[in-house]
Amino acid sequence: MVLVPYPLPMPTSDTARAGAAWPLDPLMLTKAARPLLLVVDDEPPVLRVVERMATKAGYDVTTCGGGADAMRELLRRPADLAMVDLRMPDVNGLDLLRQIRAAVPGCEVILMTGHAAVDSAVEAIKLGAREYLTKPFDYDRVRQLLVDIRVELERRAHVTALESQVARQLEFYGMVGRSPAMQEVFSLITRLATHAKVALVTGETGTGKELAARAFHQAGPRRHKPFLTINCSAVVDTLFESELFGHIRGAFTGAVESKAGVFELAHGGMLFLDEVGELPLSVQAKLLRALEYGEVQRVGSLQPKRVDVAVVAASNRDLRAEVAAGRFRGDLFYRLNVVEVVLPALRERREDIPYLTAVFLRDAAQRTRKAITGLTPSAERRLFNARWDGNVRELKNVIERACMLADASVISERELAGAFGPEGAATRTVEPPTLTPPRPSRAADRALATPPLEEIERNHILDVLRQVQGNRMAAAKLLGISRRALYRRLERHKLMDEVPPPSSGRRAL
Numbered sequence: 001m002v003l004v005p006y007p008l009p010m011p012t013s014d015t016a017r018a019g020a021a022w023p024l025d026p027l028m029l030t031k032a033a034r035p036l037l038l039v040v041d042d043e044p045p046v047l048r049v050v051e052r053m054a055t056k057a058g059y060d061v062t063t064c065g066g067g068a069d070a071m072r073e074l075l076r077r078p079a080d081l082a083m084v085d086l087r088m089p090d091v092n093g094l095d096l097l098r099q100i101r102a103a104v105p106g107c108e109v110i111l112m113t114g115h116a117a118v119d120s121a122v123e124a125i126k127l128g129a130r131e132y133l134t135k136p137f138d139y140d141r142v143r144q145l146l147v148d149i150r151v152e153l154e155r156r157a158h159v160t161a162l163e164s165q166v167a168r169q170l171e172f173y174g175m176v177g178r179s180p181a182m183q184e185v186f187s188l189i190t191r192l193a194t195h196a197k198v199a200l201v202t203g204e205t206g207t208g209k210e211l212a213a214r215a216f217h218q219a220g221p222r223r224h225k226p227f228l229t230i231n232c233s234a235v236v237d238t239l240f241e242s243e244l245f246g247h248i249r250g251a252f253t254g255a256v257e258s259k260a261g262v263f264e265l266a267h268g269g270m271l272f273l274d275e276v277g278e279l280p281l282s283v284q285a286k287l288l289r290a291l292e293y294g295e296v297q298r299v300g301s302l303q304p305k306r307v308d309v310a311v312v313a314a315s316n317r318d319l320r321a322e323v324a325a326g327r328f329r330g331d332l333f334y335r336l337n338v339v340e341v342v343l344p345a346l347r348e349r350r351e352d353i354p355y356l357t358a359v360f361l362r363d364a365a366q367r368t369r370k371a372i373t374g375l376t377p378s379a380e381r382r383l384f385n386a387r388w389d390g391n392v393r394e395l396k397n398v399i400e401r402a403c404m405l406a407d408a409s410v411i412s413e414r415e416l417a418g419a420f421g422p423e424g425a426a427t428r429t430v431e432p433p434t435l436t437p438p439r440p441s442r443a444a445d446r447a448l449a450t451p452p453l454e455e456i457e458r459n460h461i462l463d464v465l466r467q468v469q470g471n472r473m474a475a476a477k478l479l480g481i482s483r484r485a486l487y488r489r490l491e492r493h494k495l496m497d498e499v500p501p502p503s504s505g506r507r508a509l
């Protein structure tokens, strides 16, 4: 089903800015292509009559005289709706229904039969058939049913198209978010960007801290000056100082040339200190100095240099707890924390999920050159109810993988299951629709011996490592901790060799 001209013109990086207009053109949504109906029956007169009615009801129609042909046709060109005869010489309609549901779950199926039987009707509905029609047809009913399904298909695509357009219009420097919490974040950044020289962005992994830091840069007066990033979890301890502040020739073994640090390179612009919680204590003191006095000293030099750099730091660790544990300097924390932007976890702003999904879906569909227009209602529900421990990043990855797997115009639960992975985190983390975990009975409570916290943590880490085939980086992301923190835990739980990193030659760390 391609109901909107595809691909839609996407906003350029200029128009994607906050407040930039990307006209929402309802006319574009009405110039729709027709949904595709596949009719399968061994009686040519039935094929002809259904084809005539469906064409009038707004469908493109293909017809097949048997089950084998129908499956071939369906895999070649996935239909949005199939009308299938129950009894055909080469296949039982119920078997064909099963095959269609498995191969193209986004395709609705109507069964038709000349021998109405309650048993097969019930079985058909249980297998996911949309309707069960008896022959000779009640033409009015068939006509109405075809129109109803077409309207529903169109609405599904329109909703996705509109959601992605609305989300794009409200986009804030690449950040999508309609929830009050995200609107508040956007407004805070807008107000602070003009004045603040130091800010702290916190939030769980994948909540968009880096995007927020870039928004700070883009929304402020330094937007035409450099934006440099240093990821503190990726720097070897001994090189931190030199990376940040530079060094002079001969300052240490290997320092064959003088080199400027990121502070000097970002002069006039902005420096993004990602995962600032990973900075060693000794370097924290020097960073504090640079922030307080606007001066840096290259390693090996006694000459201070003045720099004018705005700093946005990010952390997915609770820095207050790090301060309390003595791993982060309190004075540096308070210096950075003058302005704190907290990015809420995705599960705390579920109303953003349909908009983020719509935008990611359209981007991914465009990249993969597939005419994917939406999701089935059950797939939507599944996305809405998942726990999203990996937050927006995880949602984006799931949608991208689902688009790669999709062969129909809608994404169904089948593609999502594949995208989450067979033992993927989100498969296990999908919550029941009520969102409240079932409480065990008192008897069950007593029967449950609670394992020690350490053991739960060890098992959980082991579980996650196995899910990601030992990839440390991926495991740390899923667990919401830094790679260093993961390594510390691997050592503590003696898990270093339990699940080895992938043997692709490219180590995860």
Ligand SMILES: Nc1ncnc2c1ncn2[C@@H]1O[C@H](COP(=O)(O)OP(=O)(O)OP(=O)(O)O)[C@@H](O)[C@H]1O
Pocket (backbone or CB within 6 Å): 174, 175, 176, 177, 203, 204, 205, 206, 207, 208, 209, 210, 211, 212, 316, 356, 392, 393, 396, 477
């Ligand atoms: N509000 C949003 N709108 C659109 N895309 C988003 C949003 N938030 C995050 N993303 C996307 O999700 C991914 C992760 O975002 P980002 O790298 O900014 O997260 P992070 O908080 O820095 O994660 P980490 O703590 O793991 O470094 C990126 O691909 C980003 O583009």
Ligand SMILES: [Mg+2]
Pocket (backbone or CB within 6 Å): 209, 210, 274
């Ligand atoms: Mg980040």
